[in-house]
Amino acid sequence: MRDEEEIREQYEFLEEQLESDEMNHDGVERMFTYYKRAIGWVLEEEHI
Structure with a gap:
């Protein structure tokens, strides 16, 4: 189970990477892939 700090x-x-010009x-x-993993963590938290 992930805590809020880890998700944040x-x-x-992700935000930093997506803003990168490179x-x-x-x-x-x-x-x-990272985004889907993070969303999965959030959904996992809500269903437990």
Whole structure:
């Protein structure tokens, strides 16, 4: 189970990465993977 601080850190990391001017196709694909993982954590928290 993830705590709120961990989810918040993940969100901030994603935000920084998406704002980066160096984002390329691979980077965007990797960010979507992280995003889906973070969303999964939130949903996991709500269903437990």
